[in-house]
Amino acid sequence: MTETNEFRRLKALAKRYARANRIAQHQALDLIAGELGFRNWVKLISASKKGWQTDTEQMARVEAFVMSPLPAATILKGDSEAMNRRFAYLEQAEHGMIGDHTYRLQEILGDVIIAGEGWSIRxxxxxxxxPIVETYTDPEADCPVLDPEFRQKALKVARDWAVRVRAEISTDWPRRSTKPDLNGVVRHPLGRGKSAVWFCLHCDGKITGAQIAENLWHCPGCGASPLDIFDTAFWSDDRGESFLPVKANEAVGQDQPDFQIVDGRPKLDLTEEKIILLIRTALLDDASNISEKLGALLAEISTDDENGVWIELEVDLWPEKKDPVQALAVSQLLGLEAEIISSSSTIPFAWPGLGEIATSTSEYTQMMLDAYAQYGGLPNRKAKE
Ligand SMILES: [Zn+2]
Incomplete structure (x- = not known):
């Protein structure tokens, strides 16, 4: 590698690092110089004039450094100790251990999820x-994530990874999307212009360029995505004049915990819709021919406030004397008292008896079409647009 190439490579790496961590390029150059053992970039330049050169190993180290970004705040404080502390465990992430517990780490659509036996953090x-901490075990059971020390470690692993994921996202964005100019003007990452003031379609919040850049184009007030952020409040009568400035993120206040624990175990919410779904499925179990299947699918099912369920079956499709045994059993399991009613209304196809002799729906369809052709009008098919 010639001297020119070497420096071009270092500068390119600094540019990438600056962009990923939303810091100025000169700061990134200084950090990279620091990584090579110099106090700052100027010192590195002067050393190189005296014949100093990077070797392959040093270059690899700089590349590794650039790939594992640190939170910008840490770097801006110039904490060299923190800078040198690499996320060693991040390199081997994906799967890892905290104490005796294994975890897996993954990114789903920009969110980072760390999960282990009976818990996860998003x-x-x-x-x-x-972050949302979810538990999937009995509250009485021993879940590692309920132990504050373990939880902090797991949160740190996930947060560090999230910093990296966000850095990768902002690397793809124009530089001006993450770093306001002197007037606070920033460029929307999805190409919606430049402005120092932005508006959230979701919560009608007014956001400064610096705020929105810092928050990676999510609304600091309601968390809406970059898709909901606009430079003009076109939906407002006064173009956003009356909108209130969003408050900086209060959730990360001193007094409140910076995570939320929720019980992630599945909970059965037996709505009428779900009861109807189960009963109808049971009716299909009970149906012994095509006609009855149609009857099951068309049954009117409803519940009342007194734990009753009404099952109304069309008499032409479902024999009046036939008990829907499975449907009754399901009702009982759900603690519902079933009432079977026969009704007579319009059925979708004439000659319901055909459905009793056909062995399949295709056979039934053919018989039904033939019958219409012979005794009725032509199929009344709605033309597709
Ligand atoms: Zn908002």
């Missing part, structure tokens, strides 16, 4: 959102 792509 760190949103939105830097303003607080």
């Amino acid at each position: 760190v949103s792509e939105n830097p303003g959102a607080i």
Whole structure:
């Protein structure tokens, strides 16, 4: 590698690092110089004039450094100790151990999820959102994530990874999307212009360029995605004049915990819709021919406030004397008292008896079409647009 190429490579790496971590390029150059053992970039330049050159190993180290970004705040404080502390465990992430517990780490649509036996933590792509800690075990059971020390470690692993994911996202964005100019003007990452003031379609919040850049284009007030952020409040009568400035992220306040624990175990919410679904499925179990299947699918099912369920079956499709045994059994399991009613209304196809002799729906369809052709009008098919 010639000297020119070497420096071009270092500068390119600094540019990438600056962009990923939303810091100025000169700061990134200084950090990279620091990584090579110099106090700053100027020192590195002067050393190189005296014949100093990077070797392959040093270049590899700089590349590794650039790939594992640190939170910008840490770097801006110039904490060299923190800079040198690499996320060693991040390199081997994906699967890892905290104490005796294994975890897996993955990214789903920008969110980072760390999960183990009976627990998971989701760190949103939105830097303003607080992580959600979910447990899937009995509250009495021993779940590692309920132990504060373990939880902090797991949160750190996920948050560090999220920093990296966000950095990758902002690397793809124009530089001006993450770094406001002197007037606070920033460029929308999805090409919706430049402005120092932005508006959230979701919560009608007014957002400064610096705020929105810092929050990676998620609304600091409500967490809406970059898709909901506009430079003009076109939906407002006064073009957003009356909109209130969004408050900086309060969720990360001192007094409140910076995560939320929720019981993630599946809970049965037996709505009328779900009861109807189960009963109808049971009716299909009970149906012994095509006609009865149609009857099951067309049955009117409803529940009342007194734990009753009404099952209304069309008499032409479902024999009046036939008990829907499975449907009754399901009702009982759900603690419902079933009432079977026979009704007579319009049925979708004439000659319901055909459905009793056909062995399949295709056979029934053919018989039904033939019958219409012979005794009725032509199929009344709605033309597709
Ligand atoms: Zn909002």
